[in-house]
Amino acid sequence: MKHLRSIYSLAKLTASEWMRLKFFHVILALGVLFMAFSHLLSTLTFSVQERLLYDFGLGTLELGLMMIAGLIGSHTIQREVDRKTMFLLLARPIPRSHVVLGSWGAIIILSVLFTAGFITSLLLTAPGQVPYRGVLVSAICSLQKSFVITAVAIAFGIMVRPIMALVASICYWILCYSIVDVEFFAKKLQMDAAVDIVQVMKKLLPEFYTYNWKSFYYTQNVPQWNEVGWVSLHNLAWAVIWLLIGSVVFRRKEIV
Amino acid sequence: MSVLEVTNLNKKFRSDFYKKPTHILKDVSFQIQEGRFVGFIGPNGAGKSTTIKCLLEFIFPDTGEIKLFGAPLSLDQRARIGYLPERPFFQEFLTGTEFLKLHWDLGGMPREKFAAKVKDIFELVKLTHAKDKKLKAYSKGMLQRIGIAQALICEPDFLILDEPMSGLDPDGRILVKQILRELKKKNMTVLMSSHLLEDVEELCDDLLIIHSGRIEHSGTVNDFKVNYTTLEEAYTHFKLDWDRLQS
Numbered sequence: 001m002k003h004l005r006s007i008y009s010l011a012k013l014t015a016s017e018w019m020r021l022k023f024f025h026v027i028l029a030l031g032v033l034f035m036a037f038s039h040l041l042s043t044l045t046f047s048v049q050e051r052l053l054y055d056f057g058l059g060t061l062e063l064g065l066m067m068i069a070g071l072i073g074s075h076t077i078q079r080e081v082d083r084k085t086m087f088l089l090l091a092r093p094i095p096r097s098h099v100v101l102g103s104w105g106a107i108i109i110l111s112v113l114f115t116a117g118f119i120t121s122l123l124l125t126a127p128g129q130v131p132y133r134g135v136l137v138s139a140i141c142s143l144q145k146s147f148v149i150t151a152v153a154i155a156f157g158i159m160v161r162p163i164m165a166l167v168a169s170i171c172y173w174i175l176c177y178s179i180v181d182v183e184f185f186a187k188k189l190q191m192d193a194a195v196d197i198v199q200v201m202k203k204l205l206p207e208f209y210t211y212n213w214k215s216f217y218y219t220q221n222v223p224q225w226n227e228v229g230w231v232s233l234h235n236l237a238w239a240v241i242w243l244l245i246g247s248v249v250f251r252r253k254e255i256v
Numbered sequence: 257m258s259v260l261e262v263t264n265l266n267k268k269f270r271s272d273f274y275k276k277p278t279h280i281l282k283d284v285s286f287q288i289q290e291g292r293f294v295g296f297i298g299p300n301g302a303g304k305s306t307t308i309k310c311l312l313e314f315i316f317p318d319t320g321e322i323k324l325f326g327a328p329l330s331l332d333q334r335a336r337i338g339y340l341p342e343r344p345f346f347q348e349f350l351t352g353t354e355f356l357k358l359h360w361d362l363g364g365m366p367r368e369k370f371a372a373k374v375k376d377i378f379e380l381v382k383l384t385h386a387k388d389k390k391l392k393a394y395s396k397g398m399l400q401r402i403g404i405a406q407a408l409i410c411e412p413d414f415l416i417l418d419e420p421m422s423g424l425d426p427d428g429r430i431l432v433k434q435i436l437r438e439l440k441k442k443n444m445t446v447l448m449s450s451h452l453l454e455d456v457e458e459l460c461d462d463l464l465i466i467h468s469g470r471i472e473h474s475g476t477v478n479d480f481k482v483n484y485t486t487l488e489e490a491y492t493h494f495k496l497d498w499d500r501l502q503s
Contacts, residue, residue, distance in 0.1 A: 002364045005361055005364070006361065006362050006364065009358055009361040009362055010362070013347060013350075013358060016349070017347060017349065020349055083345050084341065084343075084344075084345040085345050085346065085347060087312075087314065087339075087341045087344075088339075088341065088344065088345075088346070088359070088406065089362065090312070090313075090314060091312050091334075091337070091339040091341075092334075092359065092362040092363055092410075093331040093332065093334045093335035093362075093363065093364065094331070094362055095331065252316070254314065254315040254316065255309075255314040255315065256269075256309070256314075256315060
């Protein structure tokens with residue numbers, strides 16, 4: 001209970017701080033802009049209006065979530081260190097892993113708020129029969145991916161400077177989708193070493209490509225609950241792994 | 257009873273991976289007894305802040321041992337320390353009360369006792385009138401006092417103050433000194449790093465002098481200035497002797 005209380009306090013502090021920053025407002029504004037654009041784009045066609053709206057809208061949601069995860073995740077801990085507010089927090093009798101979990105929790109709060117706002121406005125403005133369940137499953141799936149990338153960005157943010165961490169976490173996210181394409185090209189090259197490297201890389205990446213559900217097709221052909229359950233466990237496991245890595249590194253990091 | 261025991265602390269820093277490490281702390285050893293107000297002085301870069309950071313586990317010594325209340329450093333031991341960093345930075349969007357609540361929660365203190373405690377603390381640091389103001393509206397002196405309040409809020413047994421009076425105007429210094437006098441009256445164990453020798457002379461019982469990473473004096477203030485009228489005079493002579501020895 002005591003542990004949860006300190007994690008909750010840190011998460012609340014970090015979330016309310018980021019919510020006040022222009023940085024978060026810019027992401028929100030971009031989200032609104034993209035959604036308006038997806039509506040505009042969908043009016044260009046008569047036959048596949050909904051397809052365009054959901055494909056573009058759900059894609060934008062994931063992009064916005066990754067911006068929150070990557071940008072805020074990579075900066076959150078280093079920002080406290082640079083501003084020296086970290087000294088006061090670490091002087092308290094809390095394990096450093098709580099700071100990592102608190103930061104992660106804060107970004108989760110921001111991501112959930114962003115997703116709720118985005119999906120509500122998408123559904124409210126969508127024309128015709130709205131596929132609630134499909135959109136919800138897709139949104140949950142994107143949200144869970146952002147949980148993983150948030151943990152990755154926080155871990156990288158502890159190891160290297162924030163800008164490097166941002167680049168690394170975005171590359172990681174892209175690789176999670178495109179590793180199968182890389183594997184295809186490695187096989188085409190007929191180089192055993194390249195294939196072996198790709199196989200190792202596959203082990204180090206969550207399989208985002210197997211549940212890329214952010215499209216109109218999946219709003220109509222909704223994945224089964226057992227698939228959603230597997231995806232949830234898979235993402236949770238990866239988030240835990242990266243949070244552990246971040247916590248272990250942060251535990252020995254010197255705050256000068 | 258010994259509150260803090262530091263034995264043969266060594267710390268080297270490397271500014272870049274290709275550069276030779278600089279030896280910042282060299283076999284630093286000292287003890288702080290219960291109820292003593294200890295001044296920690298030395299020139300800039302002597303190792304005062306580095307020693308304090310080792311005590312709070314912000315950085316980790318290469319070798320050496322730190323014992324707090326007779327036991328090695330741990331979270332339980334750290335719960336008994338209150339800390340005010342040099343030039344503290346705060347989450348300025350919080351009000352005074354919210355800020356203290358955050359530290360109360362992080363300290364794992366019982367929720368129901370917060371209201372009574374925060375009232376006492378605000379009275380002690382004379383900030384009752386500003387308890388609901390955001391920290392960004394606080395003056396530097398007020399921020400320093402709220403910093404002391406956060407150090408005291410979880411009822412620590414040992415207080416570490418890193419330059420508590422640096423950068424304050426005369427009014428701010430008077431107020432902070434009043435608070436420190438109150439703490440001294442209550443027999444609190446305090447380690448105060450400072451450059452202001454007259455404050456150290458007035459407030460402290462014991463004195464630690466660190467120079468180039470070595471503890472050069474550990475004893476009472478009166479012992480140190482026994483042949484001189486003021487601490488400043490004694491320190492000036494000590495420094496001249498030290499420079500002469502080095503050259």
